[in-house]
Amino acid sequence: xxxxxxxxxxDVPARQGRAVQVGAGxxxxxxxxxxxxxxxxxxxxxxDTTEHLSAAHTRGHVNRLFPHVGEQFVTTRRRPxxxxxxxxxxxxxxxxxxxxxxxxxxxxxxxxxxxxxxxxLETALRGLGIEIATVPQPVNVFMDVTVNASGELVWQSSxxxxxxxxxxxxxxxxxVVVSACPQDLVGINGHGTGPMAIEVQG
Amino acid sequence: xxxxxxxxxxDVPARQGRAVQVGAGxxxxxxxxxxxxxxxxxxxxxxDTTEHLSAAHTRGHVNRLFPHVGEQFVTTRRRPxxxxxxxxxxxxxxxxxxxxxxxxxxxxxxxxxxxxxxxxLETALRGLGIEIATVPQPVNVFMDVTVNASGELVWQSSxxxxxxxxxxxxxxxxxVVVSACPQDLVGINGHGTGPMAIEVQG
Numbered sequence: 001x002x003x004x005x006x007x008x009x010x011d012v013p014a015r016q017g018r019a020v021q022v023g024a025g026x027x028x029x030x031x032x033x034x035x036x037x038x039x040x041x042x043x044x045x046x047x048d049t050t051e052h053l054s055a056a057h058t059r060g061h062v063n064r065l066f067p068h069v070g071e072q073f074v075t076t077r078r079r080p081x082x083x084x085x086x087x088x089x090x091x092x093x094x095x096x097x098x099x100x101x102x103x104x105x106x107x108x109x110x111x112x113x114x115x116x117x118x119x120x121l122e123t124a125l126r127g128l129g130i131e132i133a134t135v136p137q138p139v140n141v142f143m144d145v146t147v148n149a150s151g152e153l154v155w156q157s158s159x160x161x162x163x164x165x166x167x168x169x170x171x172x173x174x175x176v177v178v179s180a181c182p183q184d185l186v187g188i189n190g191h192g193t194g195p196m197a198i199e200v201q202g
Numbered sequence: 203x204x205x206x207x208x209x210x211x212x213d214v215p216a217r218q219g220r221a222v223q224v225g226a227g228x229x230x231x232x233x234x235x236x237x238x239x240x241x242x243x244x245x246x247x248x249x250d251t252t253e254h255l256s257a258a259h260t261r262g263h264v265n266r267l268f269p270h271v272g273e274q275f276v277t278t279r280r281r282p283x284x285x286x287x288x289x290x291x292x293x294x295x296x297x298x299x300x301x302x303x304x305x306x307x308x309x310x311x312x313x314x315x316x317x318x319x320x321x322x323l324e325t326a327l328r329g330l331g332i333e334i335a336t337v338p339q340p341v342n343v344f345m346d347v348t349v350n351a352s353g354e355l356v357w358q359s360s361x362x363x364x365x366x367x368x369x370x371x372x373x374x375x376x377x378v379v380v381s382a383c384p385q386d387l388v389g390i391n392g393h394g395t396g397p398m399a400i401e402v403q404g
Binding site: 050054055056057059060063064065066076077078079096097098101103104107133134135137147150151152153 | 252256257258259261262265266267268278279280281298299300303305306309335336337339349352353354355
């Protein structure tokens with residue numbers, strides 16, 4: 001028997017979000033083609049979209065601020081949904097900070113509308129007919145936020161090199177959304193705001 | 203003019219939760235009468251119960267893992283809902299760990315039903331006619347979880363002395379729920395599981 005596999009690539013334009021449907025066992029690779037671009041990643045269970053990847057439950061599950069390669073992200077019902085299987089970046093990702101949203105940009109003093117990861121998530125899910133009541137806390141890949149000895153958060157520019165990837169294996173059939181974070185008022189994205197890409201191997 | 207104020211005290215029995223309706227400007231004091239008891243605290247906006255205190259948005263707002271006295275907890279819409287105005291404990295509280303729930307006790311190997319903060323929240327809100335779609339991440343008062351230099355979480359027994367209090371001022375009309383955490387399989391509560399109390403001064 002020859003095994004067969006297919007790779008689907010979805011480009012995520014700068015400042016936008018895209019959703020991909022992923023089967024259990026598939027690999028999902030998220031990349032920053034130009035480097036230094038933060039992606040807000042969300043995962044929603046296909047069979048019941050009220051269940052989703054939960055940052056808080058994942059912290060409790062792995063007993064650290066962010067999983068190591070080989071460890072799992074779990075849902076609001078404490079079920080593994082993604083396993084972190086590879087990481088070519090400096091492995092500095094964030095799971096403390098919420099998605100940017102219209103209120104965030106308003107508070108930063110931006111006049112008028114501004115793209116946001118919260119709206120990108122809602123738009124991407126709506127394209128699949130999924131409505132959500134609350135924006136879950138994202139997994140912020142390539143976002144470098146550390147906690148200093150005083151418990152203060154230190155935000156630094158994304159250390160991801162061009163082409164950096166982080167790879168997950170899906171443990172449940174789920175919808176994965178990646179938003180190329182449009183944050184341009186706080187220096188988390190190194191080179192302005194760039195695109196991202198999602199590859200699904202199944 | 204003589205100002206008048208009233209104090210309402212609600213006892214929270216061990217392993218149970220209670221809800222109080224709080225007006226903007228009221229003080230809410232949560233105590234551990236016997237000491238070393240963790241309380242899972244939640245706050246839901248009265249005017250729109252889909253808006254609630256958000257741990258993640260609060261971390262971003264104060265730029266640290268837990269607010270200092272004088273700082274504010276904000277909602278899912280980034281609006282201040284509670285200000286931390288006093289703390290007679292050693293000020294070691296947690297805002298990283300989710301509420302315990304049936305899945306947690308099942309994974310810890312507990313056979314059969316076990317009280318949980320998630321269910322205590324749902325029961326307490328249901329008593330006021332409020333249904334919630336997702337259990338928010340709580341503010342775990344008197345729960346001592348620190349992050350070490352490797353990003354690992356270190357759980358220790360609650361350091362709260364008998365009678366320790368933490369006091370908040372409500373910034374919005376809201377419902378505050380406190381669950382006396384029934385966790386007895388992990389050593390966060392110092393003396394088994396004890397009661398808590400909520401006092402509202404308005």
